[in-house]
Amino acid sequence: MRRRTSITLLSVGHACVDVYQGTVAALVPLFVAERAYTYAAASGIVLAASLLSSVAQPAFGALTDRWAMPWLLPVSTLLGGVGIALSGLSGNYALTLVFVAISGLGVAAYHPESARIAREASAGSHTAMAYFATGGNVGFALAPLMVAAVAAAGGLRWTPLLVVPALAGTAMALPVLRALSKRKRADSGAPAPVGRDDVPSFVRLTLAVVFRSIAFVGLSTFISLYVQQRTGGSSAAGTAALFVLYLGGVVGSVLGGAAAARWGRVAVSRWSYAVTVVAIAGVVWVPGPAVYLFVALTSAGLYVPFSLQVTLGQDYLPTKVGTASGITLGLTVSIGGLASPVIGAMADATSLRTALTPLIVMPALSLLMFRTLRDPEAPRTDQPSRVSAPGTQVIVTGRGQIRSPSA
Incomplete structure (x- = not known):
């Protein structure tokens, strides 16, 4: 199979998984409408998906750094x-x-191994990793539409229809795993990986991911209800606002x-976060309807650094790619769910606008x-003679080294 x-x-499979992260937030208005949950109770559902995922993803990342677990993708x-x-x-x-926590556990198990496999399949290309990350963002964008279809069909009792993307994603993972197995047998004589971890930089990157996650999950949890209030519109x-928030990520x-x-991952991320400060203030x-413009700007600003943070984390921890991926890719969403109940409780006590302002x-x-x-x-290698061809560089992963064109 071609790379x-x-x-x-892998990108389409990523969409089929991340649709369930987006679905949790999209279901919140239905839970409020059909079960009369308070803001705090509804945000507790987001917390259920996020809390287990936040703990599990680094653990799965550490496991995949030690043992290959490609079977985690379909399961x-x-x-x-x-x-x-x-x-x-x-x-x-x-x-x-x-049930929502079970879904969160599945999402947690998927991200570290899928990001490691995507890095191998892409030969370390930032652009290819961006497309892999975009697949997940497409899943997020489709989630509100899927939930809207479920609501139109009959409400929460029709949620079993939402299993369809999982069946499709499982089917798409299988040929990739077969191709990976063949490639590993062919590359069994590759030299052992080397590289030094930059833990302090990775810790600072992780903090940036955490702050981004709080902003993104806080908005995605309450943006539907907030826009309804601000515009006096219907559900x-x-x-539509939640769809715009997710679609901008594509x-x-x-x-x-x-x-x-062209400009480097760190420089692009800095500019993106600077724009996002203004955009969230606008939201x-x-x-009035201008809120949709600022939702779109917020989405783009939060998502431009998305795949860049994943590859930065992998490069800061070249010997622990699974752990780096589990934190930078998975926790980008899940850790923010821990703050959602606080936002919900503040909204119950004051207003949604007041609760969203700290974001x-x-x-x-x-x-x-x-x-x-x-x-x-x-990253450097202790066997430079193996990579002396012009225009190539070594991408060191948790299990091997891959030759790819230099940027």
Whole structure:
């Protein structure tokens, strides 16, 4: 199988998994409408998906650094879909939390191994990794539309229909795994990887990811309800806002990969977070339909650094690619869910506008972290004679080294 085909299948599979991260936030208005949940109770559902995922993703990353687990791709995809499919069937709040947590566990298991495999399949290309990340963003963008279709069909009792993307993603993972197995047998004589980890830089990058996650998940959880309030519109107006928030990520990730090739990952990320500060302020304070413009700018600003943070993390921790991927790719979404109940409780006590206002500070803090970072140098190898061909560089992963064209 050609590398481009593998990346395409991985990207579509990523969409089939991340649709379930977007679905959790998209289901919040339905839970509020059909079960009369408070803001705090509804945000607790987001927390259920995020809390387990936040703990599990670094653990799965550490495991995949030690042992190859490609089978996690189909298994975790199914788990993510089944949990969401069952979440609407029981009116019991505790059971709903359990089912959503199961989905979160599936998502957590998927990201570290899929990012490692995507790095191998792309030969370390930032652009290819941007397309892989874009696949996940497409899944996010489709989530509100899928939930809207479920709502139109009959509400929460139709959530079993949401298992369909998981079945499709599982089917797409299988040929990639077969191709990977053949490639590993062919490359069994490759030299052992070397490289030095830059832990301080990775910690600062992780903090930037955490602040971004709080802003993104906080907005995605409440943007539908907030836009309905601000515009006096129907639930369709809120769904449209959430769709715009997710759809901008499709454009943002691709732009980020292309811009980084010219100006560098760190510089592009700095500018993106600076723009996002202004954009979120517009979402919170600008009245009327103009809110959709600022939602789109916020989406692009938050997503331009998305794939860049993944490859930066992998380069800062070249000997622990799975761990780096689990944190920078997975926790980008899940850790923000830990702050959602706080936002919900504040909204119950004051107003949604007041509760969302602190989110303006989050991209500013991410920008502050990026001000301390630099693009890492290409990893070195203890066998330079193996990579002396002109126009090539070594991309060191957790299990091997890959030769790719120099940027």
